[in-house]
Amino acid sequence: MAWPGVARSARLLGINSSGASSMLPPVFGVLFDGLAYGMLLFLLSVGQSVTLGMMNFINLAHCSFAMLGGYLTVTLMSRYGWSFFATLPCAFVVAAVVSVGFERTLFRRLYRASELDQVLLTIGIVFISVAVAAYVFGTDQQPLQLPHYLRSSLTFMGIRFAVYRLVLVGLALLITLALVIGLDYTRFGARVRAAVDNERMARGLGIDVDRTFAITFALGSGLAGLGGALAIEIVGLDPSFAFTYLIYVLIVVSVGGLGSISGSFVAAIVLGISDVAGKYYIPQLGAFLIYLVMISLLMWRPLGLLGKR
Amino acid sequence: MSAPALATRGLAKSFGSLVVARDIEIELPKGVRYALIGPNGAGKTTLINLMTGMLQPGAGRIFLDDSDITALPPEQRVRRGLVRTYQINSLFPHLTALESITLAVCERTRAARIWWRQLNAYPHEIDEAHDILVALKLGSACHRLTREMAYGQQRLLEIALALATRPKVLLLDEPAAGVPREESQELFAAIAGLSSDITVLFIEHDMELVFRFASRIIVMVGGRVLMQGAPHEIANDPQVRAVYLGNTPAKILHGPRHG
Amino acid sequence: MALSETSIDPQLYLVEQTRWRPAEIVFWLATLLPYLLFPNYLSLASQIAIAALFALSLDLILGYAGIVSLGHAAFFGIGAYTAGLLSKYGWGEPLSGLVVAAFAAGVVGYATSFVICRFRHLALIMLTLGFGLLLAELANSLGWLTGGMDGLQGIHTWKLLGTFPFDLYGRAAYAYALAVLFVLFLFTRRLIHSPFGLSLRGIRENFVRMPAIGAPSRAHIRTIYTIAACIAGVAGALLAQTTETVSLDSLGFERSAEVVVILVLGGAGRLYGGLVGATIYLIARDQFSGIVPQYWYFWIGILLVAVVIFLPNGILGGLAQFTARWSRK
Numbered sequence: 081m082a083w084p085g086v087a088r089s090a091r092l093l094g095i096n097s098s099g100a101s102s103m104l105p106p107v108f109g110v111l112f113d114g115l116a117y118g119m120l121l122f123l124l125s126v127g128q129s130v131t132l133g134m135m136n137f138i139n140l141a142h143c144s145f146a147m148l149g150g151y152l153t154v155t156l157m158s159r160y161g162w163s164f165f166a167t168l169p170c171a172f173v174v175a176a177v178v179s180v181g182f183e184r185t186l187f188r189r190l191y192r193a194s195e196l197d198q199v200l201l202t203i204g205i206v207f208i209s210v211a212v213a214a215y216v217f218g219t220d221q222q223p224l225q226l227p228h229y230l231r232s233s234l235t236f237m238g239i240r241f242a243v244y245r246l247v248l249v250g251l252a253l254l255i256t257l258a259l260v261i262g263l264d265y266t267r268f269g270a271r272v273r274a275a276v277d278n279e280r281m282a283r284g285l286g287i288d289v290d291r292t293f294a295i296t297f298a299l300g301s302g303l304a305g306l307g308g309a310l311a312i313e314i315v316g317l318d319p320s321f322a323f324t325y326l327i328y329v330l331i332v333v334s335v336g337g338l339g340s341i342s343g344s345f346v347a348a349i350v351l352g353i354s355d356v357a358g359k360y361y362i363p364q365l366g367a368f369l370i371y372l373v374m375i376s377l378l379m380w381r382p383l384g385l386l387g388k389r
Numbered sequence: 390m391s392a393p394a395l396a397t398r399g400l401a402k403s404f405g406s407l408v409v410a411r412d413i414e415i416e417l418p419k420g421v422r423y424a425l426i427g428p429n430g431a432g433k434t435t436l437i438n439l440m441t442g443m444l445q446p447g448a449g450r451i452f453l454d455d456s457d458i459t460a461l462p463p464e465q466r467v468r469r470g471l472v473r474t475y476q477i478n479s480l481f482p483h484l485t486a487l488e489s490i491t492l493a494v495c496e497r498t499r500a501a502r503i504w505w506r507q508l509n510a511y512p513h514e515i516d517e518a519h520d521i522l523v524a525l526k527l528g529s530a531c532h533r534l535t536r537e538m539a540y541g542q543q544r545l546l547e548i549a550l551a552l553a554t555r556p557k558v559l560l561l562d563e564p565a566a567g568v569p570r571e572e573s574q575e576l577f578a579a580i581a582g583l584s585s586d587i588t589v590l591f592i593e594h595d596m597e598l599v600f601r602f603a604s605r606i607i608v609m610v611g612g613r614v615l616m617q618g619a620p621h622e623i624a625n626d627p628q629v630r631a632v633y634l635g636n637t638p639a640k641i642l643h644g645p646r647h648g
Numbered sequence: 649m650a651l652s653e654t655s656i657d658p659q660l661y662l663v664e665q666t667r668w669r670p671a672e673i674v675f676w677l678a679t680l681l682p683y684l685l686f687p688n689y690l691s692l693a694s695q696i697a698i699a700a701l702f703a704l705s706l707d708l709i710l711g712y713a714g715i716v717s718l719g720h721a722a723f724f725g726i727g728a729y730t731a732g733l734l735s736k737y738g739w740g741e742p743l744s745g746l747v748v749a750a751f752a753a754g755v756v757g758y759a760t761s762f763v764i765c766r767f768r769h770l771a772l773i774m775l776t777l778g779f780g781l782l783l784a785e786l787a788n789s790l791g792w793l794t795g796g797m798d799g800l801q802g803i804h805t806w807k808l809l810g811t812f813p814f815d816l817y818g819r820a821a822y823a824y825a826l827a828v829l830f831v832l833f834l835f836t837r838r839l840i841h842s843p844f845g846l847s848l849r850g851i852r853e854n855f856v857r858m859p860a861i862g863a864p865s866r867a868h869i870r871t872i873y874t875i876a877a878c879i880a881g882v883a884g885a886l887l888a889q890t891t892e893t894v895s896l897d898s899l900g901f902e903r904s905a906e907v908v909v910i911l912v913l914g915g916a917g918r919l920y921g922g923l924v925g926a927t928i929y930l931i932a933r934d935q936f937s938g939i940v941p942q943y944w945y946f947w948i949g950i951l952l953v954a955v956v957i958f959l960p961n962g963i964l965g966g967l968a969q970f971t972a973r974w975s976r977k
């Protein structure tokens with residue numbers, strides 16, 4: 081099995097191939113592609129951040145749910161001829177439902193367990209998911225037949241933007257907005273905030289933290305599933321996805337700070353832009369810079385940029 | 390008069406908007422048995438956390454034997470003789486009682502840095518640990534895993550751990566918390582029997598025990614020191630009575646026991 | 649001493665703990681069996697010995713000091729590349745190669761330990777992971793030195809002690825790996841039963857209490873992290889010397905995860921956990937991957953889930969519980 085970390089999909093550098101911007105100065109192209117990539121990372125990691133902040137449960141299998149969303153989209157499109165946009169809600173719902181099944185049966189046993197146990201169990205699930213994906217779909221990259229208009233690009237003020245990336249950024253911004261509003265203005269959001277803030281106190285106030293957590297967990301995994309579906313066009317999809325992006329998600333979460341949506345948002349964009357820029361300008365260093373930035377940030381602020389407490 | 394064993398000057402701490410310590414001025418003369426009393430949430434445990442360095446104060450200074458220890462990390466304060474126990478047991482569940490105390494003794498003698506010699510090369514440390522356990526009537530349990538010991542024995546082990554560091558000032562956070570009344574009498578008898586070189590400050594809610602074993606009392610309310618003085622002064626003070634819900638001295642004597 | 653309340657003398661009890669048990673002697677005698685029973689599997693046996701040594705080094709920090717590391721392969725890889733490069737550039741003497749490798753890994757371990765000792769929990773896991781990934785990327789981008797993706801070629805290990813050549817059947821390799829494992833095991837065993845070892849268990853059992861008994865936990869963690877790095881470096885060097893190649897995956901995330909699996913499978917914090925785990929893991933992998941290599945990860949996943957749910961203290965922990973229950977009946 082191919083392991084992550086060394087050679088990642090060259091598709092990421094859309095600048096050179098299908099991407100936006102062969103005509104504009106690379107710096108804009110890099111920024112835009114980095115932004116789109118960062119949005120993707122945000123979708124993949126926001127759920128992890130909130131659930132970690134709430135229960136301190138380290139779920140390394142988060143990206144397995146994202147991968148599930150991706151494979152579902154591919155299957156629905158190629159086998160059953162669904163349109164791309166119709167598959168997206170499906171990816172969300174199925175990832176959410178499956179994840180909550182795991183949460184109710186397996187994960188909840190470990191909320192009070194050591195972090196080692198949490199790491200082991202969930203990494204075990206990653207192993208299983210990777211093997212199952214390889215068994216069912218093979219180890220090749222999955223083909224994705226996007227409609228033609230999504231593959232084209234727009235020219236705006238003399239700058240060309242890939243439509244798909246524009247759609248991705250727009251969608252992610254909408255979701256972020258919905259999340260922020262939902263968290264700040266709904267009763268459920270208030271419960272989530274209370275539980276992240278101080279679990280014991282929330283329980284004391286009569287909030288059903290377990291239920292709140294299960295729903296949040298499902299929402300977060302659903303977003304990951306959606307992210308997985310949206311990611312195929314940008315980074316490709318093969319069974320190692322669950323590992324490769326796990327590392328990115330962990331970076332976003334730990335740099336952004338547990339339980340912080342805005343922290344994850346900022347961290348994802350910074351990471352997305354610096355990863356794309358690093359690979360474009362200093363390709364020989366690979367992901368070296370990213371890891372260096374992550375380590376330095378963690379040492380500087382172990383609870384993340386905007387972490388709680 | 391010689392320098393106090395432990396003193397605080399203008400100690401303050403808040404958690405967000407909650408002020409849990411406000412301008413605390415305390416002086417513990419050498420060898421005295423002090424009691425620290427006050428209702429739940431008064432900030433007693435927080436004060437111990439501040440003095441031992443588990444929490445950083447927002448303002449103020451702490452002096453041990455006249456030297457400023459405010460900036461020292463907790464383990465160095467312990468090395469200088471300022472030691473605490475915990476209100477809620479904080480022990481080593483899978484070590485035996487003897488191992489736990491030997492560990493503390495070895496840390497004190499710095500044998501704990503030695504990784505190239507086995508423990509059986511340190512008979513003095515082991516004997517000392519055993520003697521401490523025997524002195525606290527834990528000798529028969531010394532090979533039992535901590536988690537399998539009775540709760541009362543675990544409370545004693547808390548104290549034994551502190552004693553193994555050879556404290557000069559010992560801060561006991563509700564040593565008898567959760568212990569049945571008869572046992573807590575014994576426990577306090579053991580505390581009273583400690584060498585008179587050790588200055589002791591203990592938190593306790595049972596006023597009978599407080600009046601029996603303390604020579605001075607500090608009353609804390611809402612993060613402030615309400616008053617300090619000899620037991621009879623405290624017992625007859627109207628302010629103190631008011632804090633205990635306007636109770637009569639008799640009620641104070643059998644006040645609330647939980648924390 | 650006051651009354652004779654104790655049933656066992658305190659000194660004797662601690663001496664008893666350091667005494668060699670019959671099961672231990674049987675275990676070490678059994679490590680010689682491959683020469684008699686499975687002469688065709690000697691290179692597998694030396695792989696097992698190397699993995700066991702690596703897991704033993706992880707046990708020191710994970711099992712005894714409670715530091716969950718997802719980047720321990722960094723030190724394994726440093727050891728492997730050090731020994732490999734030394735040999736490639738003209739010095740193939742194995743024993744001194746081990747020493748140099750241990751030193752190199754130890755230096756890096758000591759440097760990083762200053763960061764490691766300041767963190768716990770998720771930040772610590774992330775930092776170990778980050779250091780591991782960083783080093784792997786570094787090795788990848790320094791292709792002129794490490795050989796990059798192709799691995800380090802041109803290693804030649806001299807005869808062991810100037811007399812025993814490393815043959816194709818792995819006879820010398822296994823003897824060499826086993827001897828090094830045994831010596832370092834003795835070292836580790838002694839360390840665990842030292843006052844320092846007791847402090848490590850204290851750190852694992854209750855990190856928060858340690859400062860309250862005057863323990864400099866950070867200094868302890870720095871020491872053990874450095875020692876564990878040295879031993880991991882020796883394990884890596886053994887692999888480089890006996891296989892005469894070093895590839896990037898000797899310091900990748902995969903190897904870091906694998907060694908955690910091996911240790912936890914055997915049972916962390918039990919000295920023999922890594923040894924038992926390595927034996928079972930590598931034999932199983934050898935059997936399974938003969939059939940369908942891909943599905944190995946499926947079974948590893950199932951195994952991990954099962955161990956966490958049913959055998960939280962690993963195989964040795966389960967055995968200990970079983971025998972304890974048995975003898976009580």
Ligand SMILES: Nc1ncnc2c1ncn2[C@@H]1O[C@H](COP(=O)(O)OP(=O)(O)O)[C@@H](O)[C@H]1O
Pocket residue numbers: 404407409427428429430431432433434435436648
């Ligand atoms: N880490 C903390 N964060 C926020 N509030 C705290 C913390 N520790 C204690 N408190 C609060 O400080 C107040 C004093 O607590 P404490 O010192 O434990 O009281 P006492 O020991 O006198 O019962 C309480 O209201 C408690 O809720």
Ligand SMILES: [Mg+2]
Pocket residue numbers: 433434435476648
């Ligand atoms: Mg208290």
